[in-house]
Amino acid sequence: MPARSRTTEPLYRIKADLFKCLAHPIRIQVLEVLAAAGEQSTPVTRLLEVTDCEASHLSQHLAVLRRSGVVTSTRTGNAVEYWLAQPLVAELLVVARAFLLSSLTPDSARLRTAQELPPLPGASPQAILDAIAAKA
Known part of the structure; x- marks a missing residue:
């Protein structure tokens, strides 16, 4: 197996960042709810209900998932809906x-x-x- 090099280091860093973004029980729970919804979007109100998380804390977790490209969202008025970025x-x-x-x-x-x-x-x-x- 080749040693880690300068060319492969960024790839491992991207993968490590993905696992860091997954490294919280609330985020895993959110992802499982979104996965169960399939291609349908899930309103943030549903995520709040399922996780029993405070809105500000859930917002922070969702921001981590969005920044990592794991979820996407759309806003219509005050309503925000989420879904998995990729199957x-x-x-x-x-x-x-x-x-x-x-x-x-x-x-x-x-x-x-x-x-x-x-x-x-x-x-x-x-x-x-x-x-x-x-x-x-």
Whole structure:
């Protein structure tokens, strides 16, 4: 594997910045709500309801996601609506959930809680885990 060079460093930095933007539970929850909405936009009022977050805090989280290019928004009067910037974000969330499920012990209460999370569009985390197991 080639060592990190000056030409590849910016690419790794961009990827690291993406993971930094994802590094908060509220932002992950927002992204999962947007992923579940598919191509439909989601009003900020719905995001406030789901996250139980103060409007000012949610606004800061949404700004991080917008700056990173993970979500886009539109404003009509006082109403602001959000959606995922790319369908690949939803796939990333599915893979992250599969990783979560695979890292929890089978008899764990956290595993049961994770399994009760609302479904995400695309491949199921279990289908990803099954595909990985089949290749092994």
